[in-house]
Amino acid sequence: MTPTAPSEDPPCNADDADAPARASAELNGLTALSALLAVTLVMRGPVTMVGPLGPELSALLSLTPTDFGVLTALPIALFGLGSFAAAPLAGRLGLRQGAALAVLLVLLGTFARAVPSWWPLLAATGVAALGIAILNVLIPVVIKTAFSGSVGRVMGIYTGVVGLSGALGGLTAVPLADALGVAAPTCAWGVVAAAALVFWRCRAPKGVDAASSASSATSANSGSGAFARLLRSPTAVALIGVMGVQSLLIYTVAAWLPGWLQNLGTSAEMSGTWLFIYLVSGLPASVLTPRFMRWCGSERTAECVLAGLYLFGVAGWTAGGAWLLPASIAAGASQGAMLSVAFLLMAEKTSGTREMLAMSALAQGVGYLFAGTGPWIFGLLLETGGAAGWISGWNFAAVMIVLWAAAGWMAARRRRI
Secondary structure (H helix, E strand, C coil): CCCCCCCCCCCCCHHHHHHHHHHHHHHHHHHHHHHHHHHHCCCCHHHHCCHHHHHHHHHHHCCCHHHHHHHHHHHHHHHHHHHHHHHHHHHHHCHHHHHHHHHHHHHHHHHHCCCCCHHHHHHHHHHHHHHHHHHHHHHHHHHHHHCHHHHHHHHHHHHHHHHHHHHHHHHHHHHHHHHHCCCHHHHHHHHHHHHHHHHHHHHCCCCHHHHHHHHHHCHHHHCHHHHHHHHCCHHHHHHHHHHHHHHHHHHHHHHHHHHHHHHCCCCHHHHHHHHHHHHHHHHHHHHHHHHHHHHHCCHHHHHHHHHHHHHHHHHHHHHCHHHHHHHHHHHHHHHHHHHHHHHHHHHHHCCHHHHHHHHHHHHHHHHHHHHCHHHHHHHHHHHHCHHHHHHHHHHHHHHHHHHHHHHHHHHCCCCCC
């Protein structure tokens, strides 16, 4: 009897054949996201670590209050001015290399601040702030380009890590300085920046390279010509307002909330804790903003809810006592979501990498310059308002919250710029 020939192996399932490729793509996407978040982690901490070290730095360097005010205001000013350099830099170097150069500036600036002298400290702070300003513009463009299928989720995670960076900078500065010396906090952030730079060089998203090439071919359009065109668009102007007002609010609150709470009788240490609660409350809100906006059903509804929460927070701060906890959480959650809303609206209203790059540079450039006026206006109201100065300052913050909602309402009127 002739033996039966062995049967052929069944054909491979197409899904099984594609599984290794999918796993590789998912791993590449995860490592690229991790590299992006590592860079994001250095985008606020080197700035927020300065405030808690004010007494130590002032004593060490014999700084006047005006000197220290210049030191804390310089990063905000350079966040605005440096943003305008980001688009030409990306046009020349590309998004990946431009971001790498920006992280290098942060690294050099943070380590150089360890020199115990006024002018090197000021110059090094400027270098680090310039690097962060460039990252402020480029990283949202990288997200729109490299993570186009999940912009909302990744943008929410990004803004959450931005907030985490700021919270860690303020929280760790004094313990590190007490344990290892006043230079330790800035050196620690230098180490973080060095690790982020290595990770970015090895694992930065590769999908941005083609977009970078397209941007470099028309880099002039990302400069003054593109800015002029955007300024003629009501939607673009509204986006500038959304970014600028939320920036003004966070820097104004960070500057004056501890002083107000101490005016109510809270200790200096506890006032710092309330500020930390305010900042940390924004982290989950940033990540969950896309889901929150879907739940609200429309951008306008979401913006009104956020404005209402922030107004509740301001009212609770002025009331003090048992209201401080719900007020700090409500205002912090709203503040964190506001930043996510700003970036999500920019991604939604722009067409392509080039326009997003120009819009991000313009919104953050003008926005941070505007934000720098907030703490000064609050202080002026406090100085000239007599006994009612503090209430005048918080009324100013409330007006800015309403203005943010109005800018968001205008930005939601059209689908594209």
